[in-house]
Amino acid sequence: MNRRRLVQSLVLGSAAASVAACLGQRTRPSAAKVVVVGGGYGGATAAKYLRLFSNDAIEVILIEPAPQFISAPLSNLVVGGYLQLADLTVSYEGLRRRHGVTLVHDRVTSIDAVGKSVSLGAGGSIRYDKLVLAPGIDPMFDAIEGLEHAHAQGRILPAWSAGRETTALHAQLAAMPDGGVFAIAIPEAPYRCPPGPYERASLAAAFLMQHKPKSKVLVLDANQDVVAMTGLFKAAWQELYGNILEYRNHCKAISVDGAAGVVRFEVADDVTADVLNVMPPVRAGALALQTGLANVNARWCEVDFLSFESKVAKEIHILGDAIQAAPQMPKSGHMANGHAKVAAAAIVAELQGWQLDPAPMLTNTCYSYVSGQEVIHSAAVYDYRAEQSTFRPVAGAGGVSPRRSEQEAKFARAWAQNIWADMLG
Amino acid sequence: MTQAMLLAALILPGVLLGASVASEQTPADLQTRSLAATCAACHGTDGNAAAASATPRLRGLDKDTLVREMREFRAGSRPATVMQQIATGFTDEQIDRLAEYFASPK
Numbered sequence: 001m002n003r004r005r006l007v008q009s010l011v012l013g014s015a016a017a018s019v020a021a022c023l024g025q026r027t028r029p030s031a032a033k034v035v036v037v038g039g040g041y042g043g044a045t046a047a048k049y050l051r052l053f054s055n056d057a058i059e060v061i062l063i064e065p066a067p068q069f070i071s072a073p074l075s076n077l078v079v080g081g082y083l084q085l086a087d088l089t090v091s092y093e094g095l096r097r098r099h100g101v102t103l104v105h106d107r108v109t110s111i112d113a114v115g116k117s118v119s120l121g122a123g124g125s126i127r128y129d130k131l132v133l134a135p136g137i138d139p140m141f142d143a144i145e146g147l148e149h150a151h152a153q154g155r156i157l158p159a160w161s162a163g164r165e166t167t168a169l170h171a172q173l174a175a176m177p178d179g180g181v182f183a184i185a186i187p188e189a190p191y192r193c194p195p196g197p198y199e200r201a202s203l204a205a206a207f208l209m210q211h212k213p214k215s216k217v218l219v220l221d222a223n224q225d226v227v228a229m230t231g232l233f234k235a236a237w238q239e240l241y242g243n244i245l246e247y248r249n250h251c252k253a254i255s256v257d258g259a260a261g262v263v264r265f266e267v268a269d270d271v272t273a274d275v276l277n278v279m280p281p282v283r284a285g286a287l288a289l290q291t292g293l294a295n296v297n298a299r300w301c302e303v304d305f306l307s308f309e310s311k312v313a314k315e316i317h318i319l320g321d322a323i324q325a326a327p328q329m330p331k332s333g334h335m336a337n338g339h340a341k342v343a344a345a346a347i348v349a350e351l352q353g354w355q356l357d358p359a360p361m362l363t364n365t366c367y368s369y370v371s372g373q374e375v376i377h378s379a380a381v382y383d384y385r386a387e388q389s390t391f392r393p394v395a396g397a398g399g400v401s402p403r404r405s406e407q408e409a410k411f412a413r414a415w416a417q418n419i420w421a422d423m424l425g
Numbered sequence: 426m427t428q429a430m431l432l433a434a435l436i437l438p439g440v441l442l443g444a445s446v447a448s449e450q451t452p453a454d455l456q457t458r459s460l461a462a463t464c465a466a467c468h469g470t471d472g473n474a475a476a477a478s479a480t481p482r483l484r485g486l487d488k489d490t491l492v493r494e495m496r497e498f499r500a501g502s503r504p505a506t507v508m509q510q511i512a513t514g515f516t517d518e519q520i521d522r523l524a525e526y527f528a529s530p531k
Contacts, residue, residue: 052470053458055449337466345459354452363463363514365507379507381514397514401506408506411467414479419466421475 032058032351035118035128037108037287039064039092040072042319042336043134044423049344050132051099058351061102061126062095063118069424073333073367074416075162076196079170080203082372088162088416094425111291113313130347133293133310134319134336135285136161137192143281150258150276158279160192172275173204178212180274185220185253185263187281192321192331194228195368195378197221197279202233202370204277205241216244218271220251220263228330229368229378229400236370236404253278284322293318300324305390306356307346308339317343326391329382330366337419338362360384362391367412375408376401460519461526467507472527483527491524 036047039062047062069090077083095101107121117127139158141148150156157172159165173182182204186197201219208215226233226247237245252266256278263278264270283289283299293301293310301318302311305326310316320336329335342360349356362382367375380398382391401408450458461471464483468474472483483491497503498512515523 048470049462053455334466338463341459341462341465345455345462349452349455352452354455357452357456357459361460361463361515361519363466363511365467365511377507379510381511383514394514397510397512399510405506410479411506414475415467417475418469418478418480422465422470425470 032129033127034058034060034130034132034347035126036060036062036132036134037064037111037118038134038136038285038320039066039069040134040136040320040336041333041419041423042321042340043132044069044092044095045337045340046132046134046317046319046344047095047101048099048423049341050347051101053344053348054351056100058348059102060100061104061128062092063104063106063108063120063126064092065105065107065121067105068092069420070162071333071416071420072160072162072193072196074412075159075166076200076203077369077372078162078166079159079173079200080207080369080372081170081174082203082369085162085167090420090424092424098425108287111287111316113291113316116315129315129351131316132319132340132343132347133288133291133316133322134340135288135322137282137321137331138285139279140281140283143187144253144278145255146258147256147278147280150256150278153258155258155261156256156276156278159277160279160282169275169277173207174211176208176212176215176274179214180212181216181218181272182208182275183218183220183263183271183273183277185251185276185278186222187279188222188252189227190325190331191279191282193333193366194330195233195366198226198228198233199368199370200277201245202236202241202368203372205237205245206371209241209244213244216246217241218273219245219247220253220265220268220271221247221249222252224249228366229376232376232400232404233368233370236374236376240371253280282321284318288318288322291316294322296324305384306342306358306360307350308343309346317347319343326382328380328393329362329391330364330378332364332366334364334366334415334419335362337423338364358384358386360391365415367408367415369409369412370404373406373409374404375406375412376404377408377411457522457526461523464523464527485530486524486527488524488528491527492520495520495524 321331474482
């Protein structure tokens with residue numbers, strides 16, 4: 001039997017019914033190819049679930065410059081000295097080996113939304129039928145005078161993403177004299193991981209209390225109050241770190257002097273510290289901006305929440321921290337993981353010629369360490385409201401921990417273990 | 426995708442992305458998989474939590490058990506840290522679909 005007859009017999013045999021069913025539907029010029037740019041919580045999940053939900057029918061290429069995934073959630077435990085970066089590092093190989101995702105470790109330099117292709121740093125380009133863009137965030141260094149310079153010199157490390165800066169920030173804490181000051185400056189919301197900076201302040205306080213008990217932690221917040229799990233953080237600070245942690249609101253940083261260790265604010269008095277962790281505002285990753293996708297204040301990307309397709313470019317789906325979030329939807333890794341699944345299901349349905357799921361759901365659980373041993377959480381469930389074209393929290397669902405506990409630390413570790421496997425395993 | 430379908434898809438592109446997916450799931454199946462995926466961040470892909478996970482495995486749980494437990498979470502009669510807050514976000518119909526999905530062998 002020649003190859004053509006083999007194929008015909010295969011098609012007519014095992015798949016005749018489905019081919020007949022399909023001929024009446026939309027057809028594609030070739031097996032669809034989806035390119036995913038960015039291998040964080042959103043992008044890696046999208047790559048895996050595009051394969052799962054299409055029963056491996058869609059070709060998926062994941063482009064990510066980093067050789068391995070490093071989790072930002074839990075990375076404050078590295079700042080506090082409780083974990084190593086290696087504990088938060090997961091290989092991308094599972095996506096290739098177990099799910100048939102093609103991995104390209106390179107940087108995308110530009111997106112041609114009309115010609116539907118992406119250009120690579122190493123040269124060449126890859127065409128796509130659909131693009132999933134999970135560009136993460138970039139710090140807005142220009143929002144705080146002197147910060148870019150202080151950052152370039154390694155004096156002030158925002159450590160918005162997990163990696164070398166996370167380890168270096170711990171090293172700064174470890175090198176601080178007993179009796180020194182660690183100051184963390186928090187930008188106005190929205191930013192990545194609402195409880196993140198407060199968790200970091202807690203773990204820095206825990207570290208200093210144990211190793212340099214004469215030291216002080218200053219939490220300098222541009223917001224009017226702690227923006228997530230307010231009561232739980234404040235109770236933990238008072239009960240655990242009353243003597244060493246001080247919280248100040250309405251502290252919007254406007255300039256820094258890295259060499260002198262000074263941060264200046266719009267209104268509040270200057271602060272001098274031994275270690276300055278000034279976290280500038282953030283916006284969608286540069287690739288989203290340069291492609292013209294960040295249509296909200298030139299910071300965030302507006303999407304259609306049924307598919308996470310960009311409101312300004314067809315066939316480009318945007319996930320995670322980079323989007324203009326729905327009301328009361330935090331910029332979290334867990335949310336990005338959820339965005340990715342809704343987008344993957346929508347892409348599969350669309351390629352199939354099916355209607356999109358009219359009622360997608362999202363869940364979110366953010367665990368935060370308030371000490372090396374105790375954890376608090378915030379949880380929510382979101383459903384899609386057609387009349388508002390957005391997700392809203394389901395009334396009566398969601399909430400926070402009644403109190404901090406060691407039990408929730410077990411759940412926090414289980415969350416990390418399971419979501420990393422859900423993305424990459 | 427079966428081996429036959431893979432071969433067909435490779436050699437006769439054009440019709441077969443649709444055929445290969447359609448042959449194995451309906452729009453309703455896809456929506457249920459997507460719904461069940463909202464559990465996966467804490468309970469593992471398809472409910473297959475990691476071996477030593479403090480959050481339980483859902484895959485293979487008897488349907489009636491999962492429905493009962495979710496309703497107890499919602500009613501507040503089953504102690505939990507997070508699950509009362511999550512279960513309250515899902516309707517009876519969604520809980521039935523989830524329980525049926527996780528009860529199926531995979």
